[in-house]
Each structure stands twice: as structure tokens, then as C-alpha cells.
Amino acid sequence: MAVLTNTFQTTQAVGNREELSDVVSRITPEDTPIYSLIEKGKCTTYHPEWETDELAAPGANIREEGEEYAFGAITPPTRLGNYTQIMRKDWIISATQEVTAEAGNVQKRKYQKLKKGVEIRKDVEFAIIDTNATVAGSTREFGSLSTWIVSNASRGAGGANDGFNIGTGLTVAPTDGTQRAFTKAILDSVMQQGYQNGANFRHVSVSPYVKSVFVTFMSDSNVAPFRYAVSQGGERNTIVATADYYEGPFGTVMIHPNRVQAVNGAVARNAFFIDTDMLSFLWLRQIQEDRDVAKTGDADKGVIIGEGTLKVHNERGLGVAADLFGLSSAS
Amino acid sequence: MIVRDGDWKLFDYDFHTGRSVWVMEDGNRTHWRTDYPVENLVRQNEFTRHATAGNAFGEWTKVASIPLHLAHSENLVRAHSEGDDRYVKRWLNDGDNRAWRSFEGHL
Numbered sequence: 001m002a003v004l005t006n007t008f009q010t011t012q013a014v015g016n017r018e019e020l021s022d023v024v025s026r027i028t029p030e031d032t033p034i035y036s037l038i039e040k041g042k043c044t045t046y047h048p049e050w051e052t053d054e055l056a057a058p059g060a061n062i063r064e065e066g067e068e069y070a071f072g073a074i075t076p077p078t079r080l081g082n083y084t085q086i087m088r089k090d091w092i093i094s095a096t097q098e099v100t101a102e103a104g105n106v107q108k109r110k111y112q113k114l115k116k117g118v119e120i121r122k123d124v125e126f127a128i129i130d131t132n133a134t135v136a137g138s139t140r141e142f143g144s145l146s147t148w149i150v151s152n153a154s155r156g157a158g159g160a161n162d163g164f165n166i167g168t169g170l171t172v173a174p175t176d177g178t179q180r181a182f183t184k185a186i187l188d189s190v191m192q193q194g195y196q197n198g199a200n201f202r203h204v205s206v207s208p209y210v211k212s213v214f215v216t217f218m219s220d221s222n223v224a225p226f227r228y229a230v231s232q233g234g235e236r237n238t239i240v241a242t243a244d245y246y247e248g249p250f251g252t253v254m255i256h257p258n259r260v261q262a263v264n265g266a267v268a269r270n271a272f273f274i275d276t277d278m279l280s281f282l283w284l285r286q287i288q289e290d291r292d293v294a295k296t297g298d299a300d301k302g303v304i305i306g307e308g309t310l311k312v313h314n315e316r317g318l319g320v321a322a323d324l325f326g327l328s329s330a331s
Numbered sequence: 332m333i334v335r336d337g338d339w340k341l342f343d344y345d346f347h348t349g350r351s352v353w354v355m356e357d358g359n360r361t362h363w364r365t366d367y368p369v370e371n372l373v374r375q376n377e378f379t380r381h382a383t384a385g386n387a388f389g390e391w392t393k394v395a396s397i398p399l400h401l402a403h404s405e406n407l408v409r410a411h412s413e414g415d416d417r418y419v420k421r422w423l424n425d426g427d428n429r430a431w432r433s434f435e436g437h438l
Contacts, residue, residue, distance in 0.1 A: 027363060028343070028352055030399035037412060114354070114361070115342070184391065202411055208347075217391045241348035242372060243402035245395040245411075245423065247388055247438075252419075254411050256399075259345075276412040 021287040021306070024117035030241075031118075032125035033205045033256040034145070035281060037274065043282035043309065046140060049081035052314045081169055083140040084284045084309040087123050089116035095298045109302060113289055116304045120287055125260045128281075128310055129205070129267050133162075134170040142309040143171030145279075146270050149320045152193040154186045156323030163315065177323040179269060179331075182213045190273055190319040191250045197316040200275045203254050207261040207268040207326040214244070214255055261326065268326025278317030283308040339364060350400075365400050372396060372431075379433040386434075394438065395423055397431045 029036035091112050098108060127144060134143035143164070148171055150163035159177025164170075180186075194201050206214065244255040261267050287306035295301065312318065325331060334341035339353040342363075353364040376396055386392075402408050410418040420438040422428055 023361075028365060028400070029403045036403070037408065110356070110361070111340075111354070118343075187391070200414075202414070203408075215393065241345075241350060241367065241399050242396040243399055243408065244393055245397065245419070247392045247394055249390050252394075252411070252416065254402075254408065 019286060020113065020117055020289060020304070021283070024114070024121050024287055027114070027118055030243075030256075031259060032121055033203075033258045034128050034272065034274065034279075035121060035125045037203055037256075037276050039276070039280040041280050041282045041311070043084070043284050043311075046084045046284060046307070047081055047136070048084075048282055048309060048311065049079055050311065050313065051077040051079050053077035054316075078166060080164055080312070082142045082171075082309045082311060083134055083136055084282075084307045085127060085140055085142045086305065086307045087120055087127070088303060088305045089120045089123075090301070090303045091116060092299050092301045095300065098300055109300065112302055113304065116302070117287055120304055120306060122260055124281070124306075124308070125258075126263065126267070129258065129261055129270065129272065131173050131266055133173040136170065143312075145272060145310065145312070145318065146320055146322070147171035147173050148312045148315045149174075149318050151197050151316045152190055152199060152273065152319030154189045154193075154321045156180050159323050164312075174322065176269075179323050179325055181329065182210050182271065182321065182324045184217045186321045186324075187214075187217070188249070190321050191248065191253075194273060194275075194317075194319045195250050199273070199278070199317045199319065201250070201253060201273040201319060202276065203256060203274045204271060205256050205258045205261065205274065206271040208257040208259065209262070209268065209327055210271055210324055211244070211255055211257040265327055265331055269322060269324050270326070271321040271324060273319030273321070275317040278313045278315075280311045280313070281308055282311050367398050367400055369398055372398065376431060376433045380435055383434050388434075388436070392434055394434045395432050401431075 025036070025040070093108065093112070127142065129146070130144040131146050132141050132144045133147045135141040148163060150161035153161055153174075155161070155174070156177030156179055158175070160175040162172035162174050165172055191201060204214075241257065246253050246255060261270070283306065285305065285307040287304060290303040290305055293301050293303050336353060338357075339355045341351060342354045343352040344350070349368040351366045353366070355362045355364070379393070379396075383392075397405075397407065405422065407419055407422060423432060423438055
């Protein structure tokens with residue numbers, strides 16, 4: 001149908017507000033590498049579910065002349081799911097402080113809103129790379145990335161995969177192994193497992209320390225020895241804040257330092273290999289301000305809240321090199 | 332304390348890398364500015380290019396070190412995710428972006 005003349009459309013409007021979550025996503029996307037990389041979608045329930053199906057492994061297929069047919073059983077697709085997690089940030093500013101600064105009330109609120117929005121986005125990143133298994137109930141937690149991956153994993157001695165449990169519908173956190181230094185052999189092992197399982201790893205997210213170890217892989221025995229320039233006194237270590245583009249045996253890969261992975265040793269010990277087609281973040285309630293917070297007392301209150309979950313389309317498209325020394329050469 | 336640079340207000344500062352994020356309200360819109368010190372990186376890349384000159388593409392060759400904000404704003408991260416290698420390689424092969432290359436050679 002044609003649009004009537006003079007219909008005022010959103011494309012002509014200049015004052016339409018963008019959603020807070022859109023604005024927040026655009027501010028320094030490099031701070032939350034995995035969340036920025038993956039697609040954002042919507043879900044309509046606190047327990048979204050999806051299915052994965054796969055082809056049987058190739059094998060010998062030789063039949064006799066005149067043979068009667070026999071029929072194999074169909075394996076139903078695996079049903080996967082994750083629970084949404086509610087994340088919240090809040091602030092309260094006394095009315096006196098509100099008027100003390102030169103900026104107006106709106107701008108002060110706006111500033112806090114953006115700041116808390118960016119903080120909540122980092123919390124989303126933290127929840128993705130954390131080691132939390134899925135928790136159902138009223139204080140729900142979504143199963144983090146490390147609890148899903150079982151197919152393409154390299155773990156230290158004593159480490160064990162757990163992954164998604166079809167019976168309970170929950171993920172189980174893996175068992176930690178003995179920590180070890182990140183080596184090219186570990187990297188190649190995960191890359192090869194991924195390649196064989198059909199993954200197309202294009203990004204690797206690691207703690208800043210692991211990224212610095214990664215750089216030393218250039219000094220492989222089959223290439224000329226390589227020396228590094230030492231930072232001059234007082235200079236910043238900008239080399240850490242870069243996306244490194246590598247030509248590897250299984251294609252090109254971009255390595256991202258993830259500062260959120262440097263928060264503690266438990267999250268720094270994992271290096272994630274990501275095929276962005278296999279991962280997305282579903283919002284049940286996008287990051288938004290609760291505008292109905294009741295005003296009480298001599299202060300201005302604000303709440304930012306969001307509820308969402310991680311959707312692992314198929315864990316075979318993702319990989320983890322676990323139990324690494326992620327903060328220093330011995331931790 | 333609010334740190335200011337003219338109308339810009341400091342939003343975030345990273346002590347490790349020296350990155351600073353600034354915000355400015357013009358009454359209507361919110362503007363963002365990210366300052367990255369890259370001098371060191373340009374020199375590191377240049378040093379690496381020289382040190383690896385003549386090497387063949389070995390296993391895990393670091394081809395480029397690109398400042399993170401640039402990798403995002405130039406859509407390299409997105410293009411790489413979507414498998415648009417032609418775009419990324421064209422960008423990397425462009426002489427204007429030579430400062431970010433850490434290995435010579437046409438991709």
C-alpha cells in the first residue's frame with residue numbers, strides 16, 4: 001500500500017530516542033570483545049530452548065546384491081536451553097549534590113545512566129566468560145561459555161569436561177585441571193579439534209597476559225628468531241591494546257585481549273575460540289532504565305535493568321584452551 | 332573529581348594502555364571520543380616488520396597489530412566475523428594502513 005502524502009515517518013524524525021542498549025553497545029565495543037562480536041537477539045521466555053541435529057559420522061557403506069533393506073532408528077535432535085539472568089545497576093544522588101554541579105539534572109542522570117549502562121555491559125561479558133553453571137529457579141543464572149564447551153577443549157592434567165546435561169537441562173561446570181603455560185601445541189590442538197568438528201574459529205578471546213604469550217609463537221623454530229623491542233621508560237604498553245591478525249595453519253584468526261578476563265584467576269585461565277555464527281546473546285528485557293522508581297526522600301534514584309541469556313547454537317563451533325596461566329607466568 | 336578537556340569530560344581511563352574515553356554533551360546529543368596512544372605500537376610494528384623481513388609465512392604469523400578501537404570502527408572485526416576476508420585483506424594491503432602491519436608481504 002502506498003503511504004499517504006505527508007505521513008511523518010521515523011526516517012524523517014530527528015528527535016527519536018535510540019534505545020539505551022543500542023547506545024551502550026556502541027561505546028568502546030573493544031572492552032567487551034565476546035559480547036560485541038556476537039549477534040544480539042530476543043527471547044520471549046526466561047527459558048529459551050533450541051535444537052541441534054547432526055549428520056552421522058562417515059563410515060564404510062558396502063552392500064550385497066539383492067539384499068533386503070533394513071532401517072536404522074532416527075536419532076531425535078538434541079534439545080538445548082539456557083535460563084535468563086537478571087542484571088541490575090542502580091544509583092542514588094542526593095538532591096544537594098544534584099544542584100551543586102553546574103550540569104543540569106537531566107545531564108547528570110544521563111551521565112549516570114550511560115556509565116551504569118557500560119558497566120552492566122561489562123557484567124554481561126563477565127557472565128559470558130565466567131565459570132557459572134546454569135541455575136534455574138527465581139535467581140536464575142545462565143550457563144557461561146566455559147560450562148558448555150566439551151568437543152573442542154584442551155585441559156590441564158586432571159581437568160574434565162561436563163557440558164550440557166540433557167536430563168536436567170542444565171550445564172555443569174567443568175573440573176579444573178592443573179594449570180600450565182599456554183603453548184603453540186595447546187593452540188594447535190584446539191584449532192585442529194575445531195576444524196575436525198566443523199568449527200570455523202575466527203576469533204580468540206584471551207586475558208591480556210595470554211595475549212602477550214601468544215606473540216611469542218612467532219618465534220617458532222621454523223621461522224627466523226625474533227627479538228622484541230623493549231618499551232622505553234614511561235611509555236604505555238599499547239601493544240596489549242591491539243587486535244592481532246594471524247595467519248595460522250587453519251585460516252586467519254583475530255586475537256582479542258579481554259580485560260574482563262583479567263578480573264580474576266578463575267576467568268583468566270580460559271582462552272576462548274569463537275565462531276560467531278555459533279553464539280548469540282538473547283535479551284528478554286534489553287538494558288533499560290526503570291522509569292517508575294518511586295521517589296522517596298531528598299534524593300534522585302535510578303535503576304538500569306536487563307535480563308538475557310547466552311545461546312550456544314552448537315558447542316562444536318566453539319573451543320576452549322583451559323587451565324592456562326592467565327595472569328602471570330605462575331598464576 | 333571531573334577531569335575536563337575543553338567541553339569534553341573524561342569518562343574512562345585505562346592506566347595500562349593509556350586509553351582515554353571522553354564524553355561531551357552539546358545539549359542535544361552525546362558525543363564520544365576515544366584517545367589511544369599509538370606511537371609505541373607504530374614503532375613496534377615497524378620493528379617487527381624489519382625483524383621478520385624475508386621470512387616465509389610460517390605457522391602463526393602475526394600479520395598485523397591493529398588498535399582495538401580502529402579494528403571495530405573500520406569494521407574489520409565485523410568483516411572478519413562474517414568471513415569477508417577480501418575486505419580485511421584489502422584494508423591490510425592498503426599502503427595507508429602499513430603502520431599496523433607487522434609482517435611484510437601481500438595477503
